[in-house]
Amino acid sequence: MGQHKLIFTGPVGAGKTTAIASxxxxxxxxxxxxxxxxxxQRKPETTxxxxxxxxxxxxxxxxxxxxxxxxxxxxxxxxxxATGGIGLMILINNNRPDPLKDLxxxxxxxxxxxxxxxxxxxxxxxxxxxxxxxTQYQQLLKQMNxxxxxxxxxxxxxxxVSLLVQALLFTLDPGxxxxxxxxxxxxxxx
Amino acid sequence: MSTEQTLKIxxxxxxxxxxxxxxxxxRQRYQLVENEQADVCIIDLDSHKADSMLASIRExxxxxxIIGLSLYDIDDDNIVxxxxxxxxxxxxxxxxxxxxxxxxxxxxxxxxxxxSLSKAASAVSDVKIGKQRxxxxxxxxxxxxxxxxxxxxxxxGELIKAYKKSTGVGLNLRLEAWWNPIIIFPDIRKVWVDADxxxxxAYCRLPLKRFAKLQESTEKDVKLTPxxxxxxxxxxxxxxxxxAFLWKVAWWNAGGQLPVEISENDLIYLKHWPNITRYLCxxxxxxxxAILHQGPVAARRIVDEIGFDAKEVFSLISAANSLGLIxxxxxxxxxxxxxxxxxxxxxxxxxxxxxxxxTGLLRRILTHISRR
Numbered sequence: 001m002g003q004h005k006l007i008f009t010g011p012v013g014a015g016k017t018t019a020i021a022s023x024x025x026x027x028x029x030x031x032x033x034x035x036x037x038x039x040x041q042r043k044p045e046t047t048x049x050x051x052x053x054x055x056x057x058x059x060x061x062x063x064x065x066x067x068x069x070x071x072x073x074x075x076x077x078x079x080x081x082a083t084g085g086i087g088l089m090i091l092i093n094n095n096r097p098d099p100l101k102d103l104x105x106x107x108x109x110x111x112x113x114x115x116x117x118x119x120x121x122x123x124x125x126x127x128x129x130x131x132x133x134x135t136q137y138q139q140l141l142k143q144m145n146x147x148x149x150x151x152x153x154x155x156x157x158x159x160x161v162s163l164l165v166q167a168l169l170f171t172l173d174p175g176x177x178x179x180x181x182x183x184x185x186x187x188x189x190x
Numbered sequence: 191m192s193t194e195q196t197l198k199i200x201x202x203x204x205x206x207x208x209x210x211x212x213x214x215x216x217r218q219r220y221q222l223v224e225n226e227q228a229d230v231c232i233i234d235l236d237s238h239k240a241d242s243m244l245a246s247i248r249e250x251x252x253x254x255x256i257i258g259l260s261l262y263d264i265d266d267d268n269i270v271x272x273x274x275x276x277x278x279x280x281x282x283x284x285x286x287x288x289x290x291x292x293x294x295x296x297x298x299x300x301x302x303x304x305x306s307l308s309k310a311a312s313a314v315s316d317v318k319i320g321k322q323r324x325x326x327x328x329x330x331x332x333x334x335x336x337x338x339x340x341x342x343x344x345x346x347g348e349l350i351k352a353y354k355k356s357t358g359v360g361l362n363l364r365l366e367a368w369w370n371p372i373i374i375f376p377d378i379r380k381v382w383v384d385a386d387x388x389x390x391x392a393y394c395r396l397p398l399k400r401f402a403k404l405q406e407s408t409e410k411d412v413k414l415t416p417x418x419x420x421x422x423x424x425x426x427x428x429x430x431x432x433x434a435f436l437w438k439v440a441w442w443n444a445g446g447q448l449p450v451e452i453s454e455n456d457l458i459y460l461k462h463w464p465n466i467t468r469y470l471c472x473x474x475x476x477x478x479x480a481i482l483h484q485g486p487v488a489a490r491r492i493v494d495e496i497g498f499d500a501k502e503v504f505s506l507i508s509a510a511n512s513l514g515l516i517x518x519x520x521x522x523x524x525x526x527x528x529x530x531x532x533x534x535x536x537x538x539x540x541x542x543x544x545x546x547x548x549t550g551l552l553r554r555i556l557t558h559i560s561r562r
Contacts, residue, residue, distance in 0.1 A: 004548075004551060055555065055558055055559070056558075058554055058558075061551070061554065063555055086551070086555075130379075134465045138462040147484075150462070150463060151465055153467055157467075159467070164467070167463065167466075169556050170476055171480055172552055174480040174484055175481075175496070176549065178553065178556050178557040179554065
């Protein structure tokens, strides 16, 4: 029975919990608490340990979806969660004071995982604040010599989150082909 | 017609032998029916009644595709020719192609005082019917010849010029090209047009000059004029992001062709990923973008080696090119591999990346997330 991990990270209020919920096969486990620090100015509850969702793959395999806590004081959790991940999803809240700086921070912080796998970047809340636009994120990635998909994302939209995950998978292997119907059924019943 | 529906075939005037042969060849995949219910007709053009049957079918069902069987070459663009003797796979390939063409959503354009658009839609139908031909010779579908279009002949070219001008001077502009006005708001990076996507798609199928002729217009040029902003509320609800609008216009203008400035064998790559969650995004867009983003590759190679529909690949390249995302390789960057069977060594450019060891897992995740 294979156990695998996909990591969601990003600052407070970026939509990590929501994104995991939108693609998880089971209701996600959440560890929200009332925020007691600066975070409460942004949202009343925040993730203090981790978010957890799961995708049930054929053959009893599981893809565990872990969301890191957004607050930096819990960053000791990040390395533990990220170890062995198949890839990284960074969600950036465009409505924060300096979202480009946020992205730079998370790219550097998870550099080891990114270098060995791949990263997909979702920009949320662009309806609330349009700047910076997606091109500016692309420019930052170019400066940092990182090739990654960056999409505008509504974390509540399964389609948006799914497209970002697919882009991550194809970045890992552009020649990937979905399993055929009979393959999928056979492996599911194996 | 949805892809799940069975294609219904009629073989008017055929002898029992031909009917039995066709029935045996297409068993379980297609259905033989009476003339009235058929989606497509198969006619033996060598039979003595062929001409009268052809005339009768065309009179009764003017848009129904016709597959003509003949020992000889035929000179009729409105018939899909299958040369005799044909093999079972030849017949099924032709039928598959006809079904595919029928599956393309029909463009329905209401008149709504837009008479020119209705004419345009009719013209689009004519173009489409013409393009269904020349599918098969000797029962083998030829690799389609790459076709090119000139964006300057279509809305795409005028839109790009208007975008540049509008953003350059920071002025709202109204673009009129023998159709509904398109208003560009550079400050908020949005456009407004009073039409839905079906209408826009129909308009995008033809070069602008054709619209001028259809309307018998005395105007020779596209008009680009300042748009006084009276009340922004008037436009609310129908505003679309400029880049997403141009992307889909270019996709539809291309109609499965490459822009003239990009040859099918040019090594090209994507400067960066398009924002595809907000763009027209058919099934394989994500994967084609990933291939083009890895490094230089020829459009023809993506079609031949990965096996994607050439029209989809070429339309995507056209759309990305309209946004300035396609870069032609100047021989500096290495080329990429697009192998399918094995985990690809795609990222020669980025030597730090490992060859994926877990392709099976990635495939299962992809299947799972695409399926739900």
